Amino acid sequence: MPVSSAPEEHLRLQNIGVSFGNVNVIPSLDLSVRKGEMVAFLGPSGCGKTTTLRIIAGLNTPSRGHIVVGGRDITRLPIHDRDIGMVFQSYALFPHMNVSRNVQFGLQMRNVSGREAEERAGRALEMVQLSHLAHRKPKELSGGQQQRVALARALVIQPSILLLDEPLSNLDAKLRDEMRVQIRALQQESGITAVFVTHDQVEALSMCDRVVVMRNGHVEQFGTPTEVYERPATAFVANFVGRTNKLKGKIGSDGVLSAAGQQLHSATTVAPGAVEVLVRPHRIHLQGQAGDTREADNKVKGTVSGLTFVGDLVQYGVRVGDDEIVVEEATRRERRPVGVGDSVVLGWSAEDTLVYPGGGQ
Ligand SMILES: Nc1ncnc2c1ncn2[C@@H]1O[C@H](COP(=O)(O)OP(=O)(O)OP(=O)(O)O)[C@@H](O)[C@H]1O
Ligand SMILES: [Mg+2]
Structure with a gap:
């Protein structure tokens, strides 16, 4: 099938459709994310934000359409062959593994093992300032520290796309603010393309280059924070944002x-x-x-x-x-x-x- 890709485009969702049983959760989604930008998915509960991330990551298969990364169609590619890191809302750390092993897991799945995996995990933990806790188990960490382990685990594979599903929702207000700044800085320094799912409009508007406002599985508006706030395309967007x-x-x-x-x-x-x-x-x-x-x-x-x-x-x-x-x-x-x-x-x-x-x- 022919795939087209604009020069600066890195991720494209093309006519994506998702059904669970006979429920059509995403009718037809088209979206194009530029290289190095951070895009927020903002929308009410159940509108399809997590489903879309899972489709990009390869955790769900769309019933229709194509996912294109860097001009390559990855729709049928298995999860571990994708160049994509994901941070889940619940962090999903392995409780029996220590921090370092949690971070190395994705590398092992990609056949990087031994010393190299250990070194790369070490560097990823340095990035999130957790080197000193490498040998702890997840249950011995605070919520914010677990969140950073999850981030290190996604970053260690040096993905070209980072997916974050409400990564800050379990944190208290102060830590949330700190992590917003930290995640944005890491994303900008590494030039990684990121998709950030949130319920929180302040988070979406303040952290991201562009915002997708979703409703019932479709894109209501896709624009810069200023466009979405100052020139909402629909009454729904105006009511939802601000x-x-x-x-x-x-x-x-x-x-x-x-x-x-x-x-x-x-x-x-x-x-x-x-x-x-x-x-x-x-x-x-x-x-x-x-x-x-x-x-x-x-x-x-x-x-x-x-x-x-x-x-x-x-x-x-x-x-x-x-x-x-x-x-x-x-x-x-x-x-x-x-x-x-x-x-x-x-x-x-x-x-x-x-x-x-x-x-x-
Ligand atoms: N495995 C599944 N089987 C059946 N329905 C599902 C499944 N996963 C999600 N859904 C449905 O698909 C819709 C979209 O769900 P999704 O998890 O993508 O929403 P969301 O936008 O992430 O919501 P939230 O903000 O609450 O996390 C919902 O109506 C949900 O009930
Ligand atoms: Mg969700």
């Missing part, structure tokens, strides 16, 4: 009309009919505050229904017709006090007014 306000509305002859009857301006063009209007809370401001000279394409009257002081920002709930709009503003000393029950005017730009067809997602 927080947003939702207003019902419709497109009439002269633009967007919200359900509450306000005329709104948007930079997006959508066909006439029912629409969903989305605006991020921090893109809305209260008009007329002291020292506030911001212009707004959209100005909407409402009544403050709630107010929460969160240190460096203030979160307002504002009732506009039947809608409750959340507004987030940076705390400022010169701010005129606003209280529950006060009438306010909300302002935001046309550019920040995202309009999608349909009344829901």
